[in-house]
Amino acid sequence: MPEGPSVRKYHHLVSGFVGQQVIKTGGSSKMLSPASFQSLWLQDTQVHGKKLFLRFDPDEETRSHGNNALPEPLEGERMEEAGDQKQAVGSDSQKISDPSSRSPELAVPSGDDGLDCLGGDSPAGDAERWLEVRFGLFGSVWVNEFSRTKKANKKGDWRDPIPRLVLYFDSGGFLAFYNCQMSWSSSSVVKPNSDILSEKFHRGQALEALGQEQPVCYTLLDQRYFSGVGNIIKNEALYRAGIHPLSLGSLLSPLQLDVLVDHVVEFSADWLQGKLQGRQQHQQIYQKEQCPAGHRVMKEAFGPPGGFQRLTWWCPQCQPKVPPDKPEQGQLS
Ligand SMILES: [Zn+2]
Structure with missing residues (x-):
């Protein structure tokens, strides 16, 4: 799409x-x-x-x-x-x-x-x-x-x-x-304030949504807050912000959330500019096997329970998870 x-x-x-x-x-x-x-x-x-x-x-x-x-x-x-x-x-x-x-x-x-x-x-x-x-x-x-x-x-x-x-x-x-x-x-x-490419994009509303206690990769695809964001923008913005897709928004710092929204907007605006100029948008993580730093990229389908699962690419080294995964046995004891 x-x-x-x-x-x-x-x-x-x-x-x-x-x-x-x-x-x-x-x-x-x-x-x-x-x-x-x-x-x-x-x-x-x-x-x-x-x-x-x-x-x-x-x-x-x-x-x-x-x-x-x-x-x-x-x-x-x-x-x-x-x-x-x-x-x-x-x-x-x-x-x-x-x-x-x-x-x-x-x-x-x-x-x-x-x-x-x-x-x-x-x-x-x-x-x-x-x-x-x-x-x-x-x-x-x-x-x-x-x-x-x-x-x-x-x-x-x-x-x-x-x-x-x-x-x-x-x-x-x-x-x-x-x-x-x-x-x-x-x-x-038509409500322009959730449109990431609109001058009326409501940053505060987007930040508040991102700060929920759910993986940020779910929120980014929520068109109520990030209208226009699709899977490519999601993956690229998360990589550029150094944030693991499954990080809970509530555990990220306000600065991290801010940087993430910056990357969503910047990447999207740059992509649009490229389209108008006939230039191909450069992707760093989407459908890649290695990140720009040479690390091996992980790929898995993520989405809300019962919701649409979307293939997600991330670098475990450049995008550490928040909170870190517990050891395997942790949940059993
Ligand atoms: Zn990396």
Whole structure:
């Protein structure tokens, strides 16, 4: 599943189409009829954690979006990007397909602009105009081109992935959404203060959650406090902070928790920046056999009892456990 930085990149790509009308549709989605998007105007887009939101209106100008508008220069730049260049981003392991489309000057969009003003001024009938997109393992958004298969399947077929939804806009460009679930929602569900990549990220709330008497690797994946964090960010931030994944938050010092949150935010922001510049994010521990210091890396699935168990990589030397494990017999006596 794409983590926060990938979804921010998709948001950045979709932003270039805001203000345009859908003139043709396609895609295989059964949940939502692609044809129902015909003639709608894409009026806004937001990102929250791993979810992407697109607002559609039947009319070009239905209401003012308040201070939602982005500064003009960035707007122009994004339109140009979407209109003139092919850009595509695959899942986490893929590179941007066209290196010529790299735009090192691109500013990181503060994608949550105006989130707090959503909902408040919306009349009741205004609900359900936000398309909520949740990406699957190989979920992605492509701009002005379709995803092509890179290898044949077991039967030897070269079958390209089928987009769930394709939206063609009046500018001549199009967006293709792959491997995602989509549903209509009201904007009120959007809370930027748990989004690790939002300027409104609430550090105090995150620190308090981390300090609970439970392994920090569980809390980091809790989207209520760390929206946008996935398994890669979890592993990398814990390694960089020198904290064992199963350390109980309640036994870590305030400084350690602080450093951990710093690494979550820094790693995520750096990853996003890299995505916007076509640079691959360097991982130090995730899926590695050795840590950068040359120690052997451990790998095991960890998760709350009865919850989703996620493969976790850690270095027992660089990330000592708190509290240390008792000797084998300790629990029996
Ligand atoms: Zn190590």
